Amino acid sequence: MPSITIPNLRNPITPTRSVTNVGINVVVRLETLVFNSTVKTISFSVAVSTTYRVNTAYFFRSLTWTDGVHAVTIFMSLIHTLMDSDTRRNRMCRQNNYSLVVLALCLLQHYLHVSVTFVNATSEVHIVYLGEKKYDDPALTKKFHHKMLTTLLGSKQDAYRSIIYSYKYGFSGFAARLTESQAEEIAGVWPESESFNDDAMGPIPSHWKGICQQGEYFNSTNCNKKIIGARWFRKGAMNQFQNLNKTDNVDFLSPRDGIGHGTHTASTAAGYFVKNANYRGLASGLARGGAPLAHLAIYKACWAFEGCTDADLLKAFDKAIHDGVDIISLSVGNEIPLFSYVDQRDSIAIGSFHAMTKGITVVCSAGNDGPISQTIVNTAPWLITVAATTIDRAFPTAITLGNNQTLWGQSIDAGKYNREFASITYSERTQQMIQRETYSFVSIIILVYLFVYVPCVTIFHVTSSKDCQPGSLNATLASGKIVLCFSKSDQQDIESAATTVKDAGGVGLIFAQFRDDGLSSCDIPCISVDYEVGTQILSYIRRARHSIAKLSDPKTTIGKWVSPRVASFSARGPSSMTPEVLKPDIAAPGVDIIAAFRPLDTEHRSGYALLSGTSMACPHVAGIAALIKSAHPNWSPAAIKSALVTTGKS
Structure with missing residues (x-):
């Protein structure tokens, strides 16, 4: 509810305001819970829907059951999500969707602070997070956890076998092995360094x-x-x-x-x-x-x-x-x-x-x-x-082309370079022949789609060899050569590209990527360059009849790069x-x-x-x-x- 500001308050003022329902509807089923000596567990549901669009957010609410003497309060975290368009089309009613995860243990004789349960759908270990500690003594907190599990599982033995962690010092909660139906209720160090x-x-x-x-x-x-x-x-x-x-x-x-x-x-x-x-x-x-x-x-x-x-x-x-x-x-x-x-x-x-x-x-x-x-x-x-x-700090590495032009990249593979000229090729020249046929086939399909209206357009993805994806290079054409590759927008990493080149018999890699990406060591000599340098090398390869290059060892410089x-x-x-x-x-x-x-x-x-x-x-x-x-x-x-x-x- 919006706040009201009253400046320069000197005399009593009675503010009035109108409140409009923003369109959130809450329905609880059942409305009455009846317990007796034989009925100890009753399920109920809370349905939440909206009439209007609601911003993505947490909504913290509580639901209290009372018989006039005892009270059980359940704290709920509502998480609002928007269904994707496909899901909306498949539903007759377009409503915003809430997810509600609550662990409800209804005890007649005790007030119970119940919290959100965190459930990992692929695991039998479930985390029950209870918020702030109820007791200062960790032993009492742990005892409280066992009592909750005993109520849920039916015996102390099952409770002790189920629990794997009791969070009792900084906050309250536990991790336990539970079935899905029961649940509905990161590295260390090398010290010698x-x-x-x-x-x-x-x-x-x-x-x-x-x-x-x-x-x-x-x-x-x-x-x-x-x-x-x-x-x-x-x-x-x-x-x-x-x-x-x-x-x-x-x-x-x-x-x-x-x-x-x-x-x-x-x-x-x-x-x-x-x-x-x-x-x-x-x-x-x-x-x-x-x-x-x-x-x-x-x-x-x-x-x-x-x-x-x-x-x-x-x-x-x-x-x-x-x-x-x-x-x-x-x-x-x-x-x-x-x-x-x-x-x-x-x-x-x-x-x-x-x-x-x-x-x-x-x-x-x-x-x-x-x-x-x-x-x-x-x-x-x-x-x-x-x-x-x-x-x-940078590790400049010289790339000398056959036309005596020297360009600079970076490398951390000191000692791997033989300092001799070798043939250099662009990775698309070494691609598998089957991919060329695929390009032609896909091009024809796309041309047809350009002139024919269809209600749903299919997008074809063709693996290109220019970024040296695994299996994309022809070993006959790449063997014994330095290969130039370009990173795609999805950041194909230099290590993977180097492995592809090595598997195809290549002796070195020049990898064009974002300048601000980090460096990596490779199984073969590999040099990282920015896209501008990569384009210059590509122009040389396309112009030269016999393109060659020499890769030098990296050096260390400080203060020469903008950072x-x-x-x-x-x-x-x-x-x-x-x-x-x-x-x-x-x-x-x-x-x-x-x-x-x-x-x-x-x-x-x-x-x-x-x-x-x-x-x-x-x-x-x-x-x-x-x-x-x-x-x-x-x-x-x-x-x-x-x-x-x-x-x-x-």
Whole structure:
């Protein structure tokens, strides 16, 4: 209801107003619930419809049942979505659609605060989120969870077997194995890295409650005054992916990092000083995190194959709140939300909200699905959402053409170039012959469609070899040559293109892409160029009778490239769910970032990797937030966020 402003109030005023129904209709079936000694569970439905168009949003309401003495209140979250046009055409009645998910446990003798239930349709693990804790004692909170499950399942034994997590420190809730009918009622660290050396580190904070949880190739001796806590959470993943064969994946059932992502981001946020850090001889220098003297606690809730489950993420938040962290850096995001759709299972938003209420600042990555608008994730207003930018460090690599023209790209594949001329060709010259026939066939069909009206136009997609899609190159024509490829708008990555060229017998790749995309190492020499340089090379290939080129080793330069620029892959706002909340909040370095990595292969033998993504940008801001918290320990998360977004400069 709109507010009324009465300026300069001196005398009593009685305002009057008229209220008009905006067109939302609510119908409850049944209207009366009758319980007795044999009838203990009764189902009812709540139907919501609208007469007029309603903006996409959350609507929080409650429904109270009472017999005059006892009351049961059910809190409901209505999520308004718009049906697509095809669905509307198939319905006789065009109404806006609401989804309502409620867990209702009706008890005659107790007031019950019932919350939204988050359901994963493909899993037997269901998260029951209950909001703020009802009890300060975690044991009482856990007992309350067991009591709820006992009421639902019928026995204490079934309740204890069903529950896999009890969220009892920062907020209240639990994760349990439930059937669909019952339910209707993310990486760790590599501790040996020099970035986690505890030289000159101060004592462990007295308020710290965390532990170093043991597991595969990890025990309490892997912690020190730098890494003061480490936990791992896998019960949600184990129950959701019960047939998973762990031997197929390089990971460890412990806080130890089998992927490298967590080690990279942790050292970016708070890695200690390391001299002569480099990636395969490139960019050698002093490495340090944003807050090099900050303590680190690792919460591994994401896994090599399964990714991150809501159950594990929420438990990680729950434990982090209990342990006493000050800043949470989370380089994880959900899938891009569909337009006019609100995801009920946003465990990051839920967990971070409760962390925020405890004075913990939460920093998250914005996502890597740019440059399209409305692709941003982690848009809750209490989060600090970080976009990725370029930096002024570059790895220029010379491309010498047969006409003695030298053009420049970038590469991080030092030591792979033989510095000799080789034939160079454009990828469309090496395409499979069957595709040429397909082009002609499709062209004829499209011509017919141009002159014949049809009520529904069919769009034919033809795979082109110009972006080096897998299987698109003719090995006879590409063998022994350097191949020029162009990235399409859907961002075909350079690694995949290099694999295609290698499989076709090619000896090198020149890949034209957005300048602000990150670099990657390839199995063959590969150089990234912008589209302008790519077009110049293509013009040479088409003019020359025998086109040749030579690829040189990359070098390292600083300060010669215009930066920062927002990376092309960095997700853009506004959020389709909450466009009134400006996101992202801030941008930080996220392109070609060198940081600690797990040394499990020859490419990363130095213990460092060069990665790009908003995952790399997020810990930069988290480190700065830690410095602010250290200087102003009484500042709230809102104050820290305000200081960052209003005073941050490049």
